[in-house]
Amino acid sequence: DRGEAFKSAFNREVGKRVGKMTGGEVSFERPDVQFLIDPEADTVECSNHSAFVYGRYRKLERDIPQTKWPCNACQGSGYIGQQQCEKCDGVGLLYETSVEQLTAPVVCDVMDGTETSFHGAGREDVDARMLGTGRPFVIEVFEPRRRDVNTVRLEGDINAFAEDMVEVTGLRLATYNIVEWVKELDASKRYRAVVSFDERVDEDAFTQAVSSLENSSIEQRTPRRVSHRRADITRTREVYQMGGELHTPTKAVVDIHTAGGLYIKELISSDEGRTEPSLAELLEVSATVNKLDVTGVYGESAPFEKDTLFRDDRIVESPTQVSPQSSE
Ligand SMILES: [Zn+2]
Known part of the structure; x- marks a missing residue:
């Protein structure tokens, strides 16, 4: 109708003139700066977008x-x-x-x-x-x-x-x-964890535990340390890749590449059985992450x-x- 025709002609004309004055490019989609003109009320509102x-x-x-x-x-x-x-x-x-x-x-x-x-x-x-x-x-x-x-x-x-x-x-x-x-x-993550054990761990057992976690699905119930602010649910997350080295019988460094959303401290400690399987469970010792670094964040899709x-x-x-x- 006429109102619409006037509106678009008016917008075009204002756009052309303001563009000429400022050297800016006119956009009716998502401009950086937007003017709202009300000819009846004789007002101009300006929004400077983020x-x-x-x-x-x-x-x-x-x-x-x-x-x-x-x-x-x-x-x-x-x-x-x-x-x-x-x-x-x-x-x-x-x-x-x-x-x-x-x-x-x-x-x-x-x-x-x-x-x-x-x-x-x-x-x-x-x-x-x-x-x-x-x-x-x-x-x-x-x-x-x-x-x-x-x-x-x-x-x-x-x-x-x-x-x-x-x-x-x-x-x-x-x-x-x-x-x-x-x-x-969705992002996959790479981690490096320094892990300590409360008992001596055998080199072969360590290697076997680490390789059995690689390419496995982990059932993880919301960790106790975050349960006060997160819903208590059990979710399944994949470990894509896992490697590690036993530096002493009670200390190891572990590298892990996993789907986003897997809690690494609990993948190591088992969180009293709330994460399954875990390194602690497989080794039948208590295991703790002493230091954790995230070393990679990658878009999944x-x-x-x-x-x-x-x-x-x-x-x-x-x-x-x-x-x-x-x-x-
Ligand atoms: Zn304070």
């Missing part, structure tokens, strides 16, 4: 959470009533820093935004390092005044700021749908670095699942 930076992070130190972790005693305020919170010494955080705090402020600053949001492709335990391929993440910058930033320089800026605690690689400018992609894509989700031309190789095991 910008997205994709990359992979390595966490080189333990005891750094992925995102800001507010103190649960004072709800992050640092105070309980008039008193300084004793649990966090008034800082308001349980952990002094996080991957988010070591990266996002730099991106926010360079893009001149108002705020940021950190989106990770899953997260490792706070006490686990993230090495090897790194873990995909997206930093969303709200109301950015700069979008076309140099990602190589940004990478250098972040790595200088994060001072060897965190390192980012392969930064790219991405479209808004990268967030859902990174959060929803497609690589995380999907071409159509990027708005720059930077070439970044996507790590493949069959690549040789990455060491530190």
Whole structure:
């Protein structure tokens, strides 16, 4: 009808003129900046949509959470009533820093935004390092005044700021749908665990146990350590690959490649029979993970670095699942 005809002619005309004035490209789909014009009320509303930076992070130190972790005693305020919170010494955080705090402020600053949001492709335990391929993440910058930033320089800026605690690689400018992609894509993981046993373990028994876990299906009931915040269910997850070396009769290093969602500490310890089979059960000893590193994160059905989700031309190789095991 006429209203529609006027509307589209009006939109086209405004688009043409604003495009000419700003040198910007006109888009009626998902523009960076959107104007809502109401000729009747004589108002113009402007929304400056978020910008997205994709990359992979390595966490080189333990005891750094992925995102800001507010103190649960004072709800992050640092105070309980008039008193300084004793649990966090008034800082308001349980952990002094996080991957988010070591990266996002730099991106926010360079893009001149108002705020940021950190989106990770899953997260490792706070006490686990993230090495090897790194873990995909997206930093969303709200109301950015700069979008076309140099990602190589940004990478250098972040790595200088994060001072060897965190390192980012392969930064790219991405479209808004990268967030859902990174959060929803199923990922397999590679781990390295330092394991200790409470009794001496025989070399042959160890080799046999490790190889019998390879290519096996693990029945895992939600671990006790997370059962307060996760539903108590039993799920089945595959171990794709497993290898290891017994360094002393009571200490081993184990490398594991598994489907996402398998809890590694419990694959080793058995969690009092809640994970089956487990290394502890097969060896008939008690086994504990002393140190855990994630060494690889890979998209199961497609690589995380999907071409159509990027708005720059930077070439970044996507790590493949069959690549040789990455060491530190
Ligand atoms: Zn506190």
